[in-house]
Amino acid sequence: VPAPVVEAPVLAAPRERAALKVARRRRRRRRLTGYLYLLPMVALVGVFLLYPAAKTIWVSLTDANGTSAGSFVGLDNFSRLVNDPAFRTSVRNTVYWVVGALVLQVGLGLLLAIVLSNMRAGNWLKRLFYIPATLSGAAVGVIWFYVFNPDNGLLTSFLEAVGLGGLTTRWLAEPPVNTFAMIFAAMWQGLGPAMILFLVGLQNLPREPIEAARVDGAQGLRLFWHITLPLLRPMTAVVVAITMINNFKVFDLIWVMTQGGPYRSSETLAVTMYRESFVSFSVGYGASVAVVLTLVVLLLSVFYLRSMFRRVEVH
Amino acid sequence: MRVTKAAVLVLAAAWIVPLALLVVTPMKSFEEYAGSSQWALPHDPLQLFDNMKAAWNSAGLGPGFLASLSYGLVGAVVAIVCGALGAYAITRLEIRGRFWWFLLVFSGTLFPFQMYLIPLFQLYTDTSLYDTWLGMALFYSAIATPFCLFVMRGFFSTVEQEIEDAARLDGATSWAVLWRILMPLARGPIAVLVLFQFTWIWNDFMFGLVLSTSDGIRPVMTSLAALQGSYSTAGPPVVLAGALVGSLPTIALFLLLGRYLLSGLTLTATGRNA
Numbered sequence: 162v163p164a165p166v167v168e169a170p171v172l173a174a175p176r177e178r179a180a181l182k183v184a185r186r187r188r189r190r191r192r193l194t195g196y197l198y199l200l201p202m203v204a205l206v207g208v209f210l211l212y213p214a215a216k217t218i219w220v221s222l223t224d225a226n227g228t229s230a231g232s233f234v235g236l237d238n239f240s241r242l243v244n245d246p247a248f249r250t251s252v253r254n255t256v257y258w259v260v261g262a263l264v265l266q267v268g269l270g271l272l273l274a275i276v277l278s279n280m281r282a283g284n285w286l287k288r289l290f291y292i293p294a295t296l297s298g299a300a301v302g303v304i305w306f307y308v309f310n311p312d313n314g315l316l317t318s319f320l321e322a323v324g325l326g327g328l329t330t331r332w333l334a335e336p337p338v339n340t341f342a343m344i345f346a347a348m349w350q351g352l353g354p355a356m357i358l359f360l361v362g363l364q365n366l367p368r369e370p371i372e373a374a375r376v377d378g379a380q381g382l383r384l385f386w387h388i389t390l391p392l393l394r395p396m397t398a399v400v401v402a403i404t405m406i407n408n409f410k411v412f413d414l415i416w417v418m419t420q421g422g423p424y425r426s427s428e429t430l431a432v433t434m435y436r437e438s439f440v441s442f443s444v445g446y447g448a449s450v451a452v453v454l455t456l457v458v459l460l461l462s463v464f465y466l467r468s469m470f471r472r473v474e475v476h
Numbered sequence: 477m478r479v480t481k482a483a484v485l486v487l488a489a490a491w492i493v494p495l496a497l498l499v500v501t502p503m504k505s506f507e508e509y510a511g512s513s514q515w516a517l518p519h520d521p522l523q524l525f526d527n528m529k530a531a532w533n534s535a536g537l538g539p540g541f542l543a544s545l546s547y548g549l550v551g552a553v554v555a556i557v558c559g560a561l562g563a564y565a566i567t568r569l570e571i572r573g574r575f576w577w578f579l580l581v582f583s584g585t586l587f588p589f590q591m592y593l594i595p596l597f598q599l600y601t602d603t604s605l606y607d608t609w610l611g612m613a614l615f616y617s618a619i620a621t622p623f624c625l626f627v628m629r630g631f632f633s634t635v636e637q638e639i640e641d642a643a644r645l646d647g648a649t650s651w652a653v654l655w656r657i658l659m660p661l662a663r664g665p666i667a668v669l670v671l672f673q674f675t676w677i678w679n680d681f682m683f684g685l686v687l688s689t690s691d692g693i694r695p696v697m698t699s700l701a702a703l704q705g706s707y708s709t710a711g712p713p714v715v716l717a718g719a720l721v722g723s724l725p726t727i728a729l730f731l732l733l734g735r736y737l738l739s740g741l742t743l744t745a746t747g748r749n750a
Contacts, residue, residue, distance in 0.1 A: 188570065194650060195569035202562035202581055202621055205554075209618035210584040213595035220594055276484050286488055288734060292495060295730040295737070296723050297679030299697040303704050303719040304494050307501065307514065307712055315497060318513040349494060354741055361742055410588045413681035417701050434590045439686065444594055451590040458588050 214455075220448035227442030238449035247425045248450070251433040254340050255409060258429055261344040262351065262408035267400055269348070270355030271393075275385070277356070278363050287360070291353035298350070302417030305346035309333050309418075333419050336426035343418055343427065347411060355400050362396030363389075402465030406458055430454045502527040502717035509713050524717070531703065531718035534710050536691030540699035541721065543609070543692055544678050551616030552673040556666060558617070559624025564654045566625075567632040568640065578629060584622040593686050600687055607688045612695065615683060620673040631665045632658060668736045675726050675737070696722045 221238055225231035242248045273290065277283040293301065308315045309332035317329045332342045366389065374388045390397075412431040415421060421428035421436060428436065430450055438447025501509060503518035532538040562581065566574045596615070597606075605611030635658060643653050659666070677695075684698035691699070700722050702708065704715045730737055 192570045192572070195565045195571035198561045198565035198569060198650075199571065199577055202558040202625060203577070205558055205614070205618040206581045206584045206621050208599075209596065209615050210587075210592060210622075211580070213592040213599070214584075214587045216595035217591050217593075273484065273487070276480050280481060280484070286484065288731075289488055290491055291734075291738075292727060292730065293491070295675065295726045297681060297697045297726070299679075299681040299701050300498075300719045300723045303700060303715060304498050306704065307716065308494055308497060310514070310712075313510075313513050315493060315514045318515050322515075349491065352491075357738055357741060410590070412590075413697070413701075416681070416685075417704060431588070431590055435593070435682075438594050439597070448594050451588070451593070454588050455591050459586060462586055 217448050217451050220445055221452045223445045225444040225448075227444065231445050234445070238446050239453075241446065242449060242453065247428065248433060250425065251428045251430055251450075254337075254427060255429040257337065257340050258344055258347075258408045258411060259405050261341070262347065262404050263401065265344070265348040266351045266355045266404050266408075267397070270352055270400065271359050271397070273352070273356045274359035274363055275389075278360060287357070290356055293350045294353040296350065298411070298413035299417050301346060301350045302414040305343070305349070305414075306333070306418050308346075309342050333427075334423055336423075339419055339427045343415055346418070347408065347414055350414075351404065351407065355404060358396060358400050358403075359393070362393050365396075366392050399465065402461055406461050406465070409454065409458055409461070430457075498716055498720050498723070502531075502713050502720055504713050506711035506713060509711065523713075527713045527717035528721055530714045531710070531721055534714065534718070535699050535703035535708060536694055537696065537699045537703055537718050537721065539692035540694050540696040543612070543694070544696040545725075546609070547612055547616050547695060548674040548677040550613045551620050551677045552670045554613075554617035555620035555624045555673055556628070556669050558621050559626075559669075560628045560654070560659060560662070562621075562625050563628035563632050564650070564658065566629055568653075569650065578625065581625050582622050584619070585626075589682060593682070596683075597686055607690055607693050609693055612684070612688055612693065615687060616677045616680070619683075620677065624669055624673070627665050627669055628662065631662050635661060667733075668739055671729060671733055671736050675729065678726055 222233055222235060223231040224234045224237070277286055280286065296304075309317075311317055311329065311331045311334075314332075316332065320326055320329050330338055333339045370392065371384070371388055374384055379388060409429075410431050411429060412435065415427065415429060415432050416435070419427045421432040425433075425436070431454065434447050434450040434454065436447075437443045437450060441447075497514060500518060501514065503521040503524045504516075505520075505523055508516075508519060532541070562577070565571055566578050571577070600606035600611055605614070639657060640653050643657055648656070679697060680695060681697040681701060684695035685701070688694045688698070694702075700715075700718050703710055703718045708715070710718075
């Protein structure tokens with residue numbers, strides 16, 4: 162039996178094993194470096210966003226109030242919501258907000274984008290329409306709080322000057338006019354972003370189908386309805402989703418203009434959540450409103466993300 | 477077409493009027509404002525400065541202005557650094573579950589903010605972060621981070637691997653590669669992020685309302701709401717002067733750097749819904 166055949170593996174194995182060990186250690190160290198890079202981001206987001214979000218779900222299942230953490234009550238808060246007239250008003254107002262924003266911000270935003278894309282002064286007007294969007298919701302609320310002043314406000318004075326004084330009312334005190342008034346103020350702020358996104362969408366439209374349709378004699382409204390609008394659909398989906406989601410969550414504007422009043426008549430889900438949690442200190446109940454709000458927003462986000470991914474495929 | 481253009485011009489005029497109110501009303505004295513319609517022009521426009529000064533000194537608006545300035549800058553920088561470190565790990569370093577780490581952090585943009593309020597308030601009162609500069613700065617950094625991760629990850633994955641490999645062969649550490657090579661290349665996206673996150677933090681109202689209460693800690697928009705609120709004695713010209721003071725930084729940023737802000741908007745639309 163030749164000796165080296167037996168000897169060689171015995172000698173090689175430890176060396177190989179050592180090399181492997183070194184390589185593994187090096188890889189582990191490199192991986193550790195990777196996790197160290199992740200750490201600050203994950204810690205920040207985990208402590209200040211993800212942990213609170215998870216905890217809210219738990220709180221919504223308890224009867225916590227301002228002084229105690231409460232005990233587990235199952236879905237009681239949610240069944241209480243269904244029969245709460247204030248919550249129903251809040252849901253109705255939230256629907257007003259979302260539908261109103263869809264019609265006004267998306268509809269008007271699209272029209273405006275189409276007209277401005279064909280206008281020479283378009284660039285200046287674009288900037289003008291976008292300026293309100295750089296203001297905060299609180300500042301917009303303050304401005305429109307005075308615009309709707311029933312004594313000498315811009316709107317009341319204007320209507321009186323053109324002989325429509327009979328239409329004036331206490332804009333922010335009369336439901337449901339107060340909600341409509343605030344939706345209008347939000348449109349003043351939100352129209353610019355919707356318009357800009359549609360302008361981006363219009364710019365990125367493929368040229369060929371439109372040219373082809375033109376050659377075939379399509380013009381004006383027909384061209385727009387049958388060619389431009391379908392091509393614009395991915396961007397429309399994005400604008401619709403963003404507008405809906407944003408208007409589901411409006412808080413600062415309402416809080417500054419009416420605080421959800423008078424008598425909780427102009428609350429939306431976001432305001433109801435705040436009032437229950439931080440004014441009435443029904444913390445568990447407030448958390449359940451937050452969970453309902455989240456469920457709706459996540460549902461909308463799914464549609465939105467899906468349309469986004471489809472957009473990626475198209476590109 | 478002429479009719480639609482005229483309609484757009486009318487609409488533009490309607491859009492200017494509330495902005496004009498924001499500028500013109502602070503030029504009036506209280507008596508002047510109360511005695512006439514809001515459409516009336518001011519007698520003495522220089523009263524603007526008196527009203528702005530009065531607003532600055534009421535309801536903690538001035539200290540809030542300075543506080544928000546620091547929150548906006550610190551929050552944006554911290555978020556970009558954290559986001560860039562994370563994005564570098566996710567796109568370049570050897571870690572397990574890259575996509576899941578991304579998804580975990582990015583999910584922070586999906587929840588409505590109401591989802592954070594109660595536990596944050598409890599956490600802050602339990603740890604004495606409540607009503608402190610540090611508490612506000614930490615929160616603003618955290619809420620700005622997921623979007624920074626999204627943008628930086630997108631950018632890093634477009635940078636060619638060869639650049640990095642060459643530097644590595646010359647003995648550069650991952651830290652050096654990130655700070656000396658990748659971050660300088662990312663100047664454009666970083667500018668957009670600073671602008672966008674600063675504006676967001678500056679305009680925040682709700683978290684300031686829930687997490688702070690004293691002058692100098694409370695951010696500018698929450699102070700503005702206090703100036704306007706039912707316990708305030710300031711008249712409309714002073715309140716609108718406050719709104720004007722609080723809005724000047726973001727309007728100025730938009731007029732100077734509007735192009736970057738708008739590209740940030742497009743990024744948001746295609747990447748984030750908050």
